[in-house]
Amino acid sequence: MIKKIEHVGIAVKNLEKSKELFKKLLGQASYKTEMVESENVTTSFFKIGEQKIELLKSTAENSSISRFIDRSGEGMHHLALHVEDIPKEIQRLENEGFSFVSKTPVKGADNKMIVFLHPKTTNGVLIELCQEIK
Numbered sequence: 257m258i259k260k261i262e263h264v265g266i267a268v269k270n271l272e273k274s275k276e277l278f279k280k281l282l283g284q285a286s287y288k289t290e291m292v293e294s295e296n297v298t299t300s301f302f303k304i305g306e307q308k309i310e311l312l313k314s315t316a317e318n319s320s321i322s323r324f325i326d327r328s329g330e331g332m333h334h335l336a337l338h339v340e341d342i343p344k345e346i347q348r349l350e351n352e353g354f355s356f357v358s359k360t361p362v363k364g365a366d367n368k369m370i371v372f373l374h375p376k377t378t379n380g381v382l383i384e385l386c387q388e389i390k
Contacts (some may be wrong), residue, residue, distance in 0.1 A: 262336040262386045263308035267321050271313035275300050292365045299365040336384040
């Protein structure tokens with residue numbers, strides 16, 4: 257079952273400039289920056305109440321973030337939803353007719369296992385399911 261909105265992912269070209277912009281906007285600094293090799297990105301997180309904003313900068317020319325920016329420019333990339341049992345949620349959503357970019361969860365940023373639903377089955381919005389790694 258989906259428990260809450262985990263974060264909103266925003267694709268950026270320049271992580272340092274974007275961190276400064278969001279620091280000014282939100283009145284607080286990023287609490288974490290980390291590289292996620294499985295996704296070819298460097299991420300930076302800001303906390304707002306219980307939710308987060310994740311800035312994503314590509315570390316490879318052929319990554320999904322690079323392709324997204326080339327196609328659409330900087331901006332909202334995905335909506336992440338927190339789940340307790342990612343394999344169970346994958347099965348449930350597949351039974352409901354949703355498709356996935358890949359059904360195999362991988363280690364993502366912020367100590368999470370992640371998987372993405374394909375935007376063709378979610379009104380054009382890339383949805384990320386996140387499960388805390390225990």
